[in-house]
Structure formats: C-alpha cells, structure tokens
Amino acid sequence: MSTRDRILEVAADLVAASPDGDISTRAVCDAARVGAPALYRHFGDKEGLLTAVVDHGFDKYLATKRERGPGADPVRDLRDGWDTHVAFALANPNLYRLMNSPAMRTPPAAALESHRILTGDLERAAALGKLRLAPRVAAQMVMAANVGVALMLVSRPTTFEDAALSTRVRDAVHAAILTPDAYAEAASAAGPADGRSGADIPATAAQLDALLAHAPSPVLTGAESGLLSEWLGRLSDTS
Structure with missing residues (x-):
C-alpha cells in the first residue's frame, strides 16, 4: 500500500x-x-485530506450505481437512488456529515457525481414525458430534500426516529416533480409495501383528530377523548 x-x-x-x-x-x-x-x-492541508476521505468513502457507494447503469424505468431509479442515498448516510453517519459540512469549501467530487447521476435520471424521465419541471430544477429539489432528510436522521436520531419519514418525504417530493400519471404508476408499482393500501385512512384520522381538538366531543369523557386522540394519532402516523 x-x-x-x-x-x-x-x-x-x-x-x-x-x-x-x-x-x-x-x-x-x-x-x-x-x-x-x-x-x-x-x-x-486538512481540508484536502478530508475531501479525499469523503471521495474515498462515497466512491464505494457510487460504484454500485456505475455498475448498475441506468434502468429501464427512470422513476424507479429515482426512488431507488433516494433510498440508497439515505441507507448510505445511516451506515456512514460521520462520513456523511463531513461530506455535507459547511467547512468543506470545495464540494467533494463524489457529491458532484451523485448530482450528475440524479440529473441524468430526471432527464430520462423528462424525455418520456414523466416530469413536470425542468430536470435541473427537479434535481435541486430532490437533492436538497434527500440530503436534508438524511442529515436529520443521522444528526438527530432521537427527534427523527420515524423509520417511515424518508419514504414520506421522498413521495411528497416525487409527487411535486412528476406528472400525476407517472407518480400514480410508480406508486401502484410500489404496492402495499410503500403504504399505498388504505391511503385515505391516515388523512381521515388526522382530520378527525384536528376537529376534535378544537371541538371536543360532548359525549366523551376527558380520558376517553385522550385515548381516542392517541388512537387517531397512531392511524394518521401510518405511512
């Protein structure tokens, strides 16, 4: 060596x-x-060393993307790219925080390559008529949200302990950048594992909980209202 x-x-x-x-x-x-x-x-200098450390570590993650190459469905690649990004951050918390530290005045080459891969997937989606925004703008939205979620999960795990948070934010961002048909198709392909069955239940539970908070039911005791609110909170918190 x-x-x-x-x-x-x-x-x-x-x-x-x-x-x-x-x-x-x-x-x-x-x-x-x-x-x-x-x-x-x-x-x-020290920054040069740390930049090399980040590139060295993140290069292992990017190697899997290079070997895989673009898939047949760019939207599927977008979903997989988000999930593997978060998984990498959780497996390498210090390295990930370092990669996104303001102290790193020069963006690591690995981070720039990751952004290029994301933009490429979005350009393919746009070519198929599945994107409702310019690929450059969509890439900025996805990367900002993806990095933000990953940083919160690794930096504040006690506050952001919900394992489904990443999926929820991912789907919200994808709903904003993809055409309705493309998003619906991707959600359908994902199946129940992504929480698509009974999708109206969380929204209905959250609405009822909010209504009861402002106008408590006259037929329920305080203890019963508290218990109902707890149940509704659990239902509305399902992904």
Whole structure:
C-alpha cells in the first residue's frame, strides 16, 4: 500500500470512530506512522485530506450505481437512488456529515457525481414525458430534500426516529416533480409495501383528530377523548 493510501485509510478509520467526526492531522500522522510533511505533500492541508476521505468513502457507494447503469424505468431509479442515498448516510453517519459540512469549501467530487447521476435520471424521465419541471430544477429539489432528510436522521436520531419519514418525504417530493400519471404508476408499482393500501385512512384520522381538538366531543369523557386522540394519532402516523 502506498503512503497516500495508508494515510487515507487511517484517516477514514479515525473519522468513522470519532464521536463527532472530527480528526486532527497529528492523530492521522501518528496512526499512519508518517511525518506531517508527507501528509501535506499528498493532500495539501486538512481540508484536502478530508475531501479525499469523503471521495474515498462515497466512491464505494457510487460504484454500485456505475455498475448498475441506468434502468429501464427512470422513476424507479429515482426512488431507488433516494433510498440508497439515505441507507448510505445511516451506515456512514460521520462520513456523511463531513461530506455535507459547511467547512468543506470545495464540494467533494463524489457529491458532484451523485448530482450528475440524479440529473441524468430526471432527464430520462423528462424525455418520456414523466416530469413536470425542468430536470435541473427537479434535481435541486430532490437533492436538497434527500440530503436534508438524511442529515436529520443521522444528526438527530432521537427527534427523527420515524423509520417511515424518508419514504414520506421522498413521495411528497416525487409527487411535486412528476406528472400525476407517472407518480400514480410508480406508486401502484410500489404496492402495499410503500403504504399505498388504505391511503385515505391516515388523512381521515388526522382530520378527525384536528376537529376534535378544537371541538371536543360532548359525549366523551376527558380520558376517553385522550385515548381516542392517541388512537387517531397512531392511524394518521401510518405511512
């Protein structure tokens, strides 16, 4: 293994093990058994090292996309791309936070490639008449929402503990960028696993809960109203 690769591997391990994802160049040099001049010769500075760490880690995720190539259905690729993006973030929380940190003044090449892949899927959807927005605008919407959800899941897991949150946001964004027919077709193909059966129940439960909160039922006791509200809350929280 070359000196550069050894430094990179050590830095990636330290980032993954760090409580907050931060590392020092001194710790990297000590663990890689190299002097600071060697680190700076290969990476320039700490930001250059961290950018290389991000590209190194995210490249493994992108490799699966490169090998797979575009599928027959670009909308299916959009759904899969969202889900694998979130899965990668959950499996590599420190690396993902680092990749999207404001401290990274230069966007990592891996992040730029991910955006290009997304835009390509959207351009294919547009060519098939399935997109209601320009691919560039749709890509910005999808990426902003996808990254936002992933960051909340890895940064605030106790607040954003609902496993279905990602799917809900994904479907809301896709409903906004896809034509109604394309979205309905994708939802139908997804089947009950994506929560499509009984889709009116959550909305109806949420509406009833809101109405009762403003005008409590005169035939129910306080305890009964509280219990009913809990049940309605559970029903409205189903995906």
